[in-house]
Amino acid sequence: MITVENLVKEFGTKRAVNGVSFTVQKGEVLGFLGPNGAGKSTTMRMLTGFMPPTAGRVAIGGRDVTEDPIAAKKLVGYLPESAPSYSDMTVRGFLGFCAELRGLSGTAKKDAIQKVAALCFLENVLHQSVDTLSKGYKHRTCLAQSLIHDPAVLVLDEPTDGLDPNQKHEVRQLIKRMGQTKAIIFSTHILEEVEACCSRAIIIDRGVVVANGTPEQLKLRAKHAGSVTLRVSGPTAEALRGKLSALSLAGDVTVQADGNVTEARILPRDKNVSRDLASSIGDLILAERWKLQELHTEEGRLDDVFRALTTADTKRS
């Protein structure tokens, strides 16, 4: 539904977006990660037709955003980063305005407003003026306008920004639910959000895509992904190191004594065998009759991956 090919955006001499390409199909939720200034919002502004690209192509539902903007925009619901709304209108008035621009009128408009108000928990504030709302409500009002025409594509720029944990949870559930029937792309800094609702994630840094995969695939790229942490009492540090290194699936082994307990971290020889490594360590413990305190396989942490991929450049410069 969303196709982005070699998107470039220059502001004077600065290249904010430098050859970004990706696709989002119906039923996919794509998480858009990146440090501040990486080009996430700029890319989203080009996706929604607000900003024309310097080069490259964006198509929504097959319609080129530059050549056929109105048809493309009809398919998109957009939540901008600042979650704007007209402060002099009531929530109902604002949603009505957006609904009309989306081609809804009469009872269809009224029903759509009721539906998104329920979806975004705005029923109690429909009659209130937007400037009297708290930040969370203002945010949800803007989210509601992005959903009002039940679009096939949703582009959400930091949809949980500034919301309290309960509200964050609600919005994530909503995104996950809608992701089953829509093509959704949302940008965020919160890595746990990516794990919670995305089927795929892209990490963008300085205008370039540096990673693209499912959250599981991305986590495997972490340095310590697949490593096993072991805490036992029984053997000495050297003895433990010796026995563990002898395992066929073990790679690097680091050992540390901590009072009665010895702690070891075992990296697998090969990322794919980490599960088998844990069970072979389990067998070893049983055979040696050690007292097991903790056996844990490290899944890999997204923020390690994120940091590795996005700060590497800053070190170089």
Place this chain on the structure above:
Amino acid sequence: MTESCRNIWTVTKRELSGLFASPVAYVFLVIFLLLLGFLTFSLGGFFERGQASLSEAFFYWHPWVYLLLVPAVGMRLWAEERRQNTLELLLTMPIAPWHAIVGKFLASWLFLILALFLTFPIVITVGKLGSPDYGSIVASYIGSALLAGAFLAVTELTSAMTRNQIISFIVALIVCFGLILCGFEPVTNLVQNSLGDGAVGLLRSLSTWYHFDAFKRGVVDFRDLLYFGSVIGFCLFTTSVVLRGVRGA
């Protein structure tokens, strides 16, 4: 075609609701009517003239009153959108930018026409005191509405250029002042003495004052209609160019 009209009308409605939500609209109406009244009866010497005509006592003042008050109405048109970040919302809706430009213009113009309509007591007054040429009065009102529209279009353009309403107001005021002056007699005489007739002719043709003159006398001349249409058209078109730049084209 009808989809465009629908979009334009939706923007117009929203703009009108925004206009009447702020005190600017009501303050404008009161000041406009009071000021025009004062100028007509006091400075304009309406009663002293002894003529059943509104041309010199009443309509003479319209350009000057519009000069001060129309930028106050138009300055918020785009500056507010940029300040509130709603520009991003508006222009990612499935409408063409010119729908929004025309819709906003129409809303403020309708408001100005309403203000103009509220001056009807003076027409009743002159009708009771004598027998004026009503056709002439209608022509003058048409010209006045077009004049307001021209100043409004200039202000819409300056509003799109800046986030700051005050700057928009000041620049619009200066431009509209220039447009009046380049056809205003004391100025044209000065130019005539130094640069000759050709320069004066050119300068005058750019002036709102000059083109309003025929309307004031009760004449609807096609060339004057063309002038006001061109000013409005040019300013609104340039607004779309400016907006493209604002969006980062």
